[in-house]
Amino acid sequence: MEKITSITSKSQPAATAIFRSYAELYAEGKSLRHKCPRHSHAEWKPPQNRPDPLFLLKESSMGRIPELLPIRYGRMMQSPFTFYRGAALNMAADQAVTPITGLRVQACGDAHLCNFGVYATPERRVIFDINDLDETLPAPWEWDVKRLTASFVLACCSNGFKKDDARDTALSCVRSYRVSMAEFSQMSVLDVWYASTELEKIIASVKDKEDQARIQKSVAKAHSQNAEHVYPELVATDESTPKIKDNPPTPEQ
Numbered sequence: 269m270e271k272i273t274s275i276t277s278k279s280q281p282a283a284t285a286i287f288r289s290y291a292e293l294y295a296e297g298k299s300l301r302h303k304c305p306r307h308s309h310a311e312w313k314p315p316q317n318r319p320d321p322l323f324l325l326k327e328s329s330m331g332r333i334p335e336l337l338p339i340r341y342g343r344m345m346q347s348p349f350t351f352y353r354g355a356a357l358n359m360a361a362d363q364a365v366t367p368i369t370g371l372r373v374q375a376c377g378d379a380h381l382c383n384f385g386v387y388a389t390p391e392r393r394v395i396f397d398i399n400d401l402d403e404t405l406p407a408p409w410e411w412d413v414k415r416l417t418a419s420f421v422l423a424c425c426s427n428g429f430k431k432d433d434a435r436d437t438a439l440s441c442v443r444s445y446r447v448s449m450a451e452f453s454q455m456s457v458l459d460v461w462y463a464s465t466e467l468e469k470i471i472a473s474v475k476d477k478e479d480q481a482r483i484q485k486s487v488a489k490a491h492s493q494n495a496e497h498v499y500p501e502l503v504a505t506d507e508s509t510p511k512i513k514d515n516p517p518t519p520e521q
Contacts, residue, residue: 363414397465
């Protein structure tokens with residue numbers, strides 16, 4: 269047994285796990301402000317070699333169904349908000365030259381407010397969460413936060429809100445992120461994994477009655493969209509082998 273242990277230890281050295289206290293991790297994170305001060309995020313200037321936005325848009329269309337591209341472009345042309353929604357690659361290119369702390373995560377890649385929604389989990393709970401992850405990639409953590417916040421600002425502008433309202437919305441967005449991350453940092457990995465936002469618990473905090481009714485309608489719809497109801501809508505069963513139904517978008521949708 270000693271001989272086997274000796275050979276194993278020489279050929280495959282055991283990994284040493286380093287556990288650091290919350291205070292140490294907090295101090296390490298705070299020290300990154302020297303490398304990337306918070307005020308460095310306040311401004312953005314396009315670099316001289318910035319790629320043509322329309323060229324990037326065409327690049328992002330590679331591999332898509334050609335017949336549907338006019339629909340995509342038509343939707344994006346409606347407003348700055350709709351263009352922004354479809355231009356995740358453009359923003360990623362713009363953010364590639366922005367200051368970062370160096371901490372990378374498995375980013376959403378398109379953290380846009382319209383890519384969040386209500387849906388039912390397999391446990392039949394209704395939660396509010398991100399529902400679009402087809403552009404996920406390793407990236408600086410700052411990118412998702414900035415894209416999400418910018419989407420709220422553009423949504424405010426497109427809906428005729430005042431600049432002060434847009435500013436307050438942006439501050440509320442990043443404040444919520446900061447507070448939530450502070451809470452998660454003191455939770456176990458397993459508790460963070462199972463953390464979720466259950467819609468029923470926040471309906472009571474909404475003061476506007478119309479907003480409450482709208483949210484309750486979304487909850488009811490999410491409850492009805494379980495496997496038994498969704499399967500017939502998504503799958504063609506008139507053949508021996510089930511197949512996913514085609515449901516391409518139309519200009520009217």
